[in-house]
Amino acid sequence: MKLLVRNLARTTTEAELHSLFEPFGSVQSCKLVMDKTTGESKGFGFIEMPRQGDAKAAMKSLNGKDIAGSKIRVKKAEAK
Numbered sequence: 490m491k492l493l494v495r496n497l498a499r500t501t502t503e504a505e506l507h508s509l510f511e512p513f514g515s516v517q518s519c520k521l522v523m524d525k526t527t528g529e530s531k532g533f534g535f536i537e538m539p540r541q542g543d544a545k546a547a548m549k550s551l552n553g554k555d556i557a558g559s560k561i562r563v564k565k566a567e568a569k
Contacts, residue, residue, distance in 0.1 A: 494562070499532055503521045515539060515543070517539050
């Protein structure tokens with residue numbers, strides 16, 4: 490299941506994002522969206538977890554959680 494994580498602090502790294510979701514189960518992929526011109530984080534990213542139950546548990550626990558001074562929002566990513 491692919492999750493969209495929004496409202497991340499611009500200083501959050503992919504490693505930090507990955508370690509945030511890891512306690513809920515295996516993380517298949519973790520991708521922060523970066524600005525092409527500045528190379529800085531745009532403040533959102535995607536997490537893919539192979540087991541839907543793990544992804545739902547992570548979404549329920551982490552949505553609205555304060556991480557580095559920002560209340561993150563976690564929801565199921567919509568298909569393009």
